[in-house]
Amino acid sequence: MQGKIIKGIAGFYYIHVSQKGIYECKAKGIFRNQKIKPLVGDNVEIEVLDEEKKLGNIISILPRQNELIRPAVANVDQALVIFAAADPNPNLNLLDRFLIMMSKQEVETYVCFNKQDIVTAIEQKLLEETYRLGGYHVIFTSALQGEGLQQIKDIVKSKTTVLAGPSGVGKSSIINSLIPTAQMEVGSISEKIKRGKHTTRHSELFAIDDDSFIFDTPGFSSLYIDNFEKEELKSYFPEFLPYEEYCRFQGCAHINEPQCGVKQALEEGKISKTRYENYLLLYNELKDKKKY
Numbered sequence: 001m002q003g004k005i006i007k008g009i010a011g012f013y014y015i016h017v018s019q020k021g022i023y024e025c026k027a028k029g030i031f032r033n034q035k036i037k038p039l040v041g042d043n044v045e046i047e048v049l050d051e052e053k054k055l056g057n058i059i060s061i062l063p064r065q066n067e068l069i070r071p072a073v074a075n076v077d078q079a080l081v082i083f084a085a086a087d088p089n090p091n092l093n094l095l096d097r098f099l100i101m102m103s104k105q106e107v108e109t110y111v112c113f114n115k116q117d118i119v120t121a122i123e124q125k126l127l128e129e130t131y132r133l134g135g136y137h138v139i140f141t142s143a144l145q146g147e148g149l150q151q152i153k154d155i156v157k158s159k160t161t162v163l164a165g166p167s168g169v170g171k172s173s174i175i176n177s178l179i180p181t182a183q184m185e186v187g188s189i190s191e192k193i194k195r196g197k198h199t200t201r202h203s204e205l206f207a208i209d210d211d212s213f214i215f216d217t218p219g220f221s222s223l224y225i226d227n228f229e230k231e232e233l234k235s236y237f238p239e240f241l242p243y244e245e246y247c248r249f250q251g252c253a254h255i256n257e258p259q260c261g262v263k264q265a266l267e268e269g270k271i272s273k274t275r276y277e278n279y280l281l282l283y284n285e286l287k288d289k290k291k292y
């Protein structure tokens with residue numbers, strides 16, 4: 001029988017099996033036979049030991065479509081990052097860090113600004129342009145007024161989506177509006193987990209339906225960009241690209257160099273000031289790290 005790992009905790013894996021429910025499994029022999037550790041998101045073959053108690057063993061891991069390191073999850077199709085357009089004001093530096101992290105792992109990302117109802121059309125347009133120029137799909141929602149939620153439904157349909165966003169932006173409101181069964185499922189998983197003494201928050205997949213999953217990313221308050229050369233950073237700001245041919249120096253970092261096409265475009269308002277400032281900040285962060 002095949003299913004998907006939706007949670008792993010203390011040597012137990014919780015496997016979502018279409019039409020059947022959730023099985024609690026151990027991964028006997030997997031390390032030995034396949035030399036890989038099961039990840040949340042893995043599609044696996046299980047043998048059922050007790051159908052009534054929904055217990056079993058993972059016997060093999062099916063080939064992975066991809067494997068993210070941060071967050072640790074397999075078979076991801078895309079990411080959706082949610083910020084509030086206001087209240088709390090979006091921390092765009094944190095947003096850019098997330099976008100870079102996903103882009104480095106080759107995961108396509110949708111940017112959602114919730115609480116559309118409390119910003120002006122002008123504020124909305126500014127946010128929209130900033131990220132559209134950066135090559136992202138930008139959507140606006142109001143979970144409160146039920147606006148834009150169909151777009152999110154369409155995006156997550158039949159996909160596995162990494163969902164991220166800081167606290168207080170309306171993430172729970174959005175998830176709950178999408179998945180009336182979400183609370184139910186969470187409940188049934190936590191019932192099983194209560195038996196263990198582990199209470200810390202673990203990452204897990206929520207099944208929206210049989211082939212749509214959401215991976216709720218924990219710990220989003222700070223993201224550290226590492227394993228990165230500062231020279232590489234500019235390629236994660238695709239809106240710079242059209243202006244780089246006007247830079248005098250090849251390999252221009254667009255910082256202190258004279259005759260820089262990117263800085264010129266910035267002055268002319270063709271590149272977002274916020275995005276450029278975040279670039280500078282991250283560049284210096286990477287530069288300083290190298291000194292140690």
Ligand SMILES: Nc1nc2c(ncn2[C@@H]2O[C@H](COP(=O)(O)OP(=O)(O)OP(=O)(O)O)[C@@H](O)[C@H]2O)c(=O)[nH]1
Pocket residue numbers: 114115116117118141142143144145166167168169170171172173174
């Ligand atoms: N004005 C407005 N308020 C919203 C909207 N969506 C959510 N809120 C409010 O924002 C607050 C936070 O919403 P939650 O859904 O709990 O946000 P969260 O991101 O899950 O926050 P945590 O539970 O802290 O992770 C609540 O008071 C909601 O009523 C929206 O679209 N517009």
Ligand SMILES: [Zn+2]
Pocket residue numbers: 244247248252253254255257259260261262263
């Ligand atoms: Zn330049």
